Amino acid sequence: MRKPIIAGNWKMHKNAAEGTVLVKELKQLSAGNTNVEVVVCPPFTALAGVIAEAKGSGIKVGAQNMHWEEKGAYTGEISPTMLMEMGLDYVIIGHSERRQYFSETDETVNKKVKSAYAHGIKPIVCVGETLEQREAASTEQVVGRQIEEGLAGLEQGQVSELVVAYEPIWAIGTGKTASNADAEKVIAHIRRVLAGMYGEQSAEQVRIQYGGSVKPNNINELMEQPNIDGALVGGAALQAESFAGIVNFKA
Numbered sequence: 342m343r344k345p346i347i348a349g350n351w352k353m354h355k356n357a358a359e360g361t362v363l364v365k366e367l368k369q370l371s372a373g374n375t376n377v378e379v380v381v382c383p384p385f386t387a388l389a390g391v392i393a394e395a396k397g398s399g400i401k402v403g404a405q406n407m408h409w410e411e412k413g414a415y416t417g418e419i420s421p422t423m424l425m426e427m428g429l430d431y432v433i434i435g436h437s438e439r440r441q442y443f444s445e446t447d448e449t450v451n452k453k454v455k456s457a458y459a460h461g462i463k464p465i466v467c468v469g470e471t472l473e474q475r476e477a478a479s480t481e482q483v484v485g486r487q488i489e490e491g492l493a494g495l496e497q498g499q500v501s502e503l504v505v506a507y508e509p510i511w512a513i514g515t516g517k518t519a520s521n522a523d524a525e526k527v528i529a530h531i532r533r534v535l536a537g538m539y540g541e542q543s544a545e546q547v548r549i550q551y552g553g554s555v556k557p558n559n560i561n562e563l564m565e566q567p568n569i570d571g572a573l574v575g576g577a578a579l580q581a582e583s584f585a586g587i588v589n590f591k592a
């Protein structure tokens with residue numbers, strides 16, 4: 342059985358003090374919920390405080406990006422060793438905003454994924470199509486290529502630790518969600534592509550999240566879909582109450 346994983350991507354919101362308060366509230370509201378793995382991904386400057394606040398609570402902490410090299414002349418970048426030193430659990434890789442505004446490609450995603458594993462940090466790898474690609478009926482092709490190229494060359498043991506987030510770009514921050522059936526269909530396709538690359542057994546272990554306008558009022562039906570193992574949440578992860586409302590979904 343795959344344990345559901347619900348992650349909050351705070352994007353460029355919350356300073357260090359606000360981040361700590363949010364985790365403190367979240368600890369109270371989600372206490373005792375052991376059915377779900379809960380992850381928060383604050384901006385880099387809030388990581389230290391959030392990690393300290395989350396300690397011992399079961400809440401895991403992730404970064405939103407990292408470079409693949411351990412060090413070097415890469416002004417403004419953060420390395421996997423720097424994150425590892427902080428005791429980080431996860432790192433989001435290849436979010437559509439990184440692809441769109443910071444020129445990330447499937448090739449850099451692949452380098453980052455391999456580097457994350459090499460440093461003991463588990464990647465949450467994002468894929469998803471634009472509205473134009475969906476309207477041109479090329480969703481499965483686009484997402485399939487992102488999986489094949491972004492996740493090429495992994496070891497079998499790494500695949501079973503993998504988290505993939507399917508986030509249709511047109512559903513992010515728009516209040517529009519893919520229908521449950523559409524999300525399930527694309528996510529089942531992602532699992533088939535992974536099975537083609539790494540075998541049925543490994544693909545069955547990969548946890549695949551849906552992301553894009555996930556709220557407390559739509560999480561239950563998403564989680565009822567057989568291939569959806571959790572959510573990557575943006576806006577609704579910025580308040581403890583709404584994020585807890587998602588984390589405490591009815592199984």
Ligand SMILES: O=C(CO)COP(=O)(O)O
Pocket residue numbers: 350436508512513514515516552553554555573574575576577
């Ligand atoms: O991009 C997202 C999470 O990574 C989704 O954001 P929203 O939940 O705000 O649509």
